[in-house]
Amino acid sequence: MTEIDQEQLRIASEFIEALPHSRALGMRLVSIGDGEAVIEMPYADHLVGDPATGVIHGGAVSALMDTCGGASVMCHPETGEMTATLDLRIDYMRPAVPGRTITARATCYHVTRSVAFVRASASDGDADDPVAAATGAFTVERPE
Amino acid sequence: MSERPPPEPVQVVKQRRDAALRALVGGVPYVGFLGISFERHGDELTALMAYDDKLIGNPMLPALHGGATAAFLEVAAIIELSWSWLWQDIESGRIDPDTIRAENLPRLPKTIDFTVDYLRTGLPRDAYARARVTRSGRRYASVQVEAWQDNRTRPFAQAMGHFLMPSKRPE
Numbered sequence: 001m002t003e004i005d006q007e008q009l010r011i012a013s014e015f016i017e018a019l020p021h022s023r024a025l026g027m028r029l030v031s032i033g034d035g036e037a038v039i040e041m042p043y044a045d046h047l048v049g050d051p052a053t054g055v056i057h058g059g060a061v062s063a064l065m066d067t068c069g070g071a072s073v074m075c076h077p078e079t080g081e082m083t084a085t086l087d088l089r090i091d092y093m094r095p096a097v098p099g100r101t102i103t104a105r106a107t108c109y110h111v112t113r114s115v116a117f118v119r120a121s122a123s124d125g126d127a128d129d130p131v132a133a134a135t136g137a138f139t140v141e142r143p144e
Numbered sequence: 145m146s147e148r149p150p151p152e153p154v155q156v157v158k159q160r161r162d163a164a165l166r167a168l169v170g171g172v173p174y175v176g177f178l179g180i181s182f183e184r185h186g187d188e189l190t191a192l193m194a195y196d197d198k199l200i201g202n203p204m205l206p207a208l209h210g211g212a213t214a215a216f217l218e219v220a221a222i223i224e225l226s227w228s229w230l231w232q233d234i235e236s237g238r239i240d241p242d243t244i245r246a247e248n249l250p251r252l253p254k255t256i257d258f259t260v261d262y263l264r265t266g267l268p269r270d271a272y273a274r275a276r277v278t279r280s281g282r283r284y285a286s287v288q289v290e291a292w293q294d295n296r297t298r299p300f301a302q303a304m305g306h307f308l309m310p311s312k313r314p315e
Contacts, residue, residue, distance in 0.1 A: 021209030
């Protein structure tokens with residue numbers, strides 16, 4: 001990683017970790033750049049959705065996917081520095097293993113004048129065995 | 145001629161329904177973390193997410209985080225679905241208000257997929273949601289849910305989801 005990349009990662013990390021809800025969920029930026037973002041969310045007791053099993057609530061995984069999707073749009077070379085979610089669909093493939101950190105990876109794969117399209121997946125260790133997948137559309141805010 | 149039993153006193157009925165709702169909602173840590181509660185009128189539920197600074201996504205606007213909104217809608221959908229699924233057992237008294245706890249409730253439905261439509265910016269204030277079970281089968285259910293803030297006719301988000309129903313028999 002070059003010094004410039006390091007500096008961009010530091011600025012983006014500060015930005016994402018300054019979002020109150022993302023901070024409350026303990027999200028940490030792992031990498032960002034060129035329309036791709038990776039964000040992790042460590043396991044925590046207050047994220048549990050099923051007390052009988054200790055499995056994390058789907059809503060917390062949605063919040064992670066939404067943050068990661070937004071980050072992938074903001075770091076795309078053809079978009080501005082702000083975006084909002086238009087829609088987000090999440091498919092839950094299996095419950096996350098209790099105790100494990102969830103890592104989301106989002107790709108902003110297409111951008112038009114007004115809309116950015118995103119694909120994302122979340123895993124609890126093995127990226128080939130995801131816990132959830134998402135597709136979404138985000139707004140594109142261009143500098144006037 | 146056999147006489148019909150007198151109707152149950154209203155407080156007995158209310159106590160049983162409220163105990164079942166408390167057991168359903170109170171046992172989930174993430175629901176408590178987001179500050180979500182439910183108001184009940186008969187069998188109609190309204191979800192309430194009380195405003196808190198930790199729900200903010202963009203501090204510049206400020207606006208609710210899309211993830212908090214999505215989670216709120218999903219919680220409202222799952223609780224409504226579980227509630228309608230358990231309603232017969234609550235009414236018949238098969239669910240006993242004195243012994244009901246989060247640990248011995250039947251398993252919750254599992255989300256298969258959930259699609260959120262963000263209609264307007266979520267403002268930094270309380271939010272409400274109501275869900276409707278549009279199809280409830282033995283294995284699969286479909287639920288629609290809508291959230292609003294100041295004005296019921298101007299929802300700020302809506303969602304639909306598919307859910308896998310738990311088995312009625314103990315697993």
